[in-house]
Amino acid sequence: MKATKAASDKSTSPQKHSVSYTLWDNTKQLFIAVILALLIKSSVVEAYKIPTASMEDTLLIGDFLLANKFIYGARIWPTNWRLPAIHNPERGDVVIFIYPVDGQTKYIKRCVGVPGDTILIKDKMLYVNGQIFPNPPYSKFESSVIEPRGRDGRDSKDNWGPYIVPPKGYFMMGDNRDNSADSRYWGPVPEDLVLGKAILVHWSWDDSQFQSPAVDLKDPLSVPSMFVYNARHFFQKVRWDRLFGMIH
Numbered sequence: 001m002k003a004t005k006a007a008s009d010k011s012t013s014p015q016k017h018s019v020s021y022t023l024w025d026n027t028k029q030l031f032i033a034v035i036l037a038l039l040i041k042s043s044v045v046e047a048y049k050i051p052t053a054s055m056e057d058t059l060l061i062g063d064f065l066l067a068n069k070f071i072y073g074a075r076i077w078p079t080n081w082r083l084p085a086i087h088n089p090e091r092g093d094v095v096i097f098i099y100p101v102d103g104q105t106k107y108i109k110r111c112v113g114v115p116g117d118t119i120l121i122k123d124k125m126l127y128v129n130g131q132i133f134p135n136p137p138y139s140k141f142e143s144s145v146i147e148p149r150g151r152d153g154r155d156s157k158d159n160w161g162p163y164i165v166p167p168k169g170y171f172m173m174g175d176n177r178d179n180s181a182d183s184r185y186w187g188p189v190p191e192d193l194v195l196g197k198a199i200l201v202h203w204s205w206d207d208s209q210f211q212s213p214a215v216d217l218k219d220p221l222s223v224p225s226m227f228v229y230n231a232r233h234f235f236q237k238v239r240w241d242r243l244f245g246m247i248h
């Protein structure tokens with residue numbers, strides 16, 4: 001009886017350990033993980049890399065940061081629906097948004113004006129609603145020379161406005177005021193192009209002093225050479241003091 005029962009159990013047990021079952025189970029788990037990752041990326045947090053110097057010295061070229069997309073009302077992937085915002089962008093927020101001119105490039109600037117605000121720049125000093133807007137702690141001006149208005153009264157980067165921010169628009173400026181293409185040049189950012197608030201630098205890679213060798217697709221050895229070079233100078237190229245620094 002015992003032998004018969006054992007044989008019966010063996011013949012009727014589910015094939016949990018079969019190759020097909022294992023592959024299917026792993027596929028399902030991978031699929032769920034990918035969907036969750038996409039949902040989190042599209043609606044909660046997303047990683048960005050700083051490619052230009054327009055936000056120096058608040059953010060540096062080679063900084064990798066995380067942005068909170070939930071706070072301004074995240075889009076639900078794969079639709080264009082948006083969740084209710086906790087609050088809209090506020091003056092002083094460092095904001096990720098879609099560049100209004102081409103509708104696809106991701107930009108990062110500081111919000112200095114919200115709907116209804118009057119923006120005026122006089123001799124490099126920013127005024128919002130008639131009050132001086134304090135320069136952020138790590139902002140800078142690369143030149144002490146003040147660019148006057150044109151003879152016809154045309155705005156310059158150092159003497160600009162006054163300008164009233166329209167409804168559902170946000171006035172953005174780079175912290176590196178003399179080296180930033182921002183709302184002074186292409187206008188306010190519409191509310192529906194706002195993506196998230198920058199919150200944290202999670203990685204920072206300095207390629208200025210030990211510049212990585214160029215990769216040439218015609219030279220198959222250029223890729224391993226680049227990896228070897230970066231490995232040799234890894235500790236010099238990581239900006240250790242910037243890791244996990246909050247963005248203000």
